[in-house]
Amino acid sequence: MSTLEDGDNEAALAPPPMSESPEEKFREFLAIRGEKLTAPRRLLVRHIFNSHKHFDADELVAELPSDAQGRKVSRATVYRTLRLLVEANLLRELRLTNRTAYEHDYGYPSHDHLHCTECNAVVEFRNDALRKLRDEVSREHGFRASGHRFVITGLCPKCVRARGPRRRLDLV
Amino acid sequence: MSTLEDGDNEAALAPPPMSESPEEKFREFLAIRGEKLTAPRRLLVRHIFNSHKHFDADELVAELPSDAQGRKVSRATVYRTLRLLVEANLLRELRLTNRTAYEHDYGYPSHDHLHCTECNAVVEFRNDALRKLRDEVSREHGFRASGHRFVITGLCPKCVRARGPRRRLDLV
DNA sequence: ATTTTTGCAAACCATTTGCAGCTGG
DNA sequence: CCAGCTGCAAATGGTTTGCAAAAAT
Numbered sequence A, B: 001m002s003t004l005e006d007g008d009n010e011a012a013l014a015p016p017p018m019s020e021s022p023e024e025k026f027r028e029f030l031a032i033r034g035e036k037l038t039a040p041r042r043l044l045v046r047h048i049f050n051s052h053k054h055f056d057a058d059e060l061v062a063e064l065p066s067d068a069q070g071r072k073v074s075r076a077t078v079y080r081t082l083r084l085l086v087e088a089n090l091l092r093e094l095r096l097t098n099r100t101a102y103e104h105d106y107g108y109p110s111h112d113h114l115h116c117t118e119c120n121a122v123v124e125f126r127n128d129a130l131r132k133l134r135d136e137v138s139r140e141h142g143f144r145a146s147g148h149r150f151v152i153t154g155l156c157p158k159c160v161r162a163r164g165p166r167r168r169l170d171l172v
Numbered sequence C: 001a002t003t004t005t006t007g008c009a010a011a012c013c014a015t016t017t018g019c020a021g022c023t024g025g
Numbered sequence D: 001c002c003a004g005c006t007g008c009a010a011a012t013g014g015t016t017t018g019c020a021a022a023a024a025t
Helices: A022-032 A039-048 A057-063 A075-087 A128-140 A157-163 B022-032 B039-048 B057-063 B075-087 B128-140 B157-163
Strands: A091-093 A101-104 A112-116 A122-125 A144-155 B091-093 B101-104 B112-116 B122-125 B144-155
Touching: A022 A039, A022 A075, A039 A057, A039 A075, A057 A075, A075 A091, A075 A101, A128 A144, A128 B128, A128 B144, A144 A157, A144 B128, B022 B039, B022 B075, B039 B057, B039 B075, B057 B075, B075 B091, B075 B101, B128 B144, B144 B157
Parallel strands: A112 A144, B112 B144
Antiparallel strands: A091 A101, A112 A122, A144 B144, B091 B101, B112 B122
């Protein structure tokens, strides 16, 4: 449903009201499929959209609060819900390392990433030329682009300072 | 060692002769680290650089020929060698799905990818503006870029024709 | 009441690793 | 000869799944 990442620019029907909350959007998505917005799921959407950090399943599990009875949402449910949120276009997968990272794909402007291979830091940036470039290339190849991922890998300023002085032949 | 993907443009020492074979380049890389170009490793480099396909560890294992005694290179060695080839900048990792894909990063011009989310096809393209854009962005953020990955996701021409006619609200 | 969801634990699957014996230089 | 390899099999680690109990409509 026309996310910020979506390249399709036809306006088949009324644009969705960008004012609905992630939770509301998730509820709609589930309703359409005859599925339910349960307590664990509500807890997860709320928690996830309370901050704009990147995160992975493990971090999420660790951060989650326990309920009154000291029970946490199970790891299995976390994974299942993450899958749903991705299908609902509320989250986007990142795959920079062996574990899958997630970031908001709803209510958050389209952007790309700089990834420090040294300290694993991830910095976001916006660049409009990129989108144009993407559509150009897609057109040339007869593709219908629905999204893209542009990751620049290298050393962040901190790591450049930390080890930049070294020469670049130290293969051993 | 100054690969096509490398953004560092200082010329610390004589540029490597681009005429040496992947096998030769691998041998040098290993020699520097006091390691050996063994029979299994030689078989792997040769096999891998005989074609320009993308591949993953599993496909590689499946394709590998058995020796005279009907033994194949073990899966463990395949993984270990792939890691080495990546370190040697002969191969590059791709990470489009859950399994790691590999492609040549030596003797093959720098390029990016269109990824069809329907049939999983991967098409390569070259675009020089992208590299410039990458360096610009890196500079703005104080990064020292060493590479990038730009993947445009969407439907390839074939899949557009196959299912393009459908409207775009079919969430169910 | 019926269908979906949850939590647990076991299963999965790609990848990694310990180790004893083999091998290249 | 000796450091570095290989293969095997067992271990890992992230993610998925079967199933019976629990919850939602």
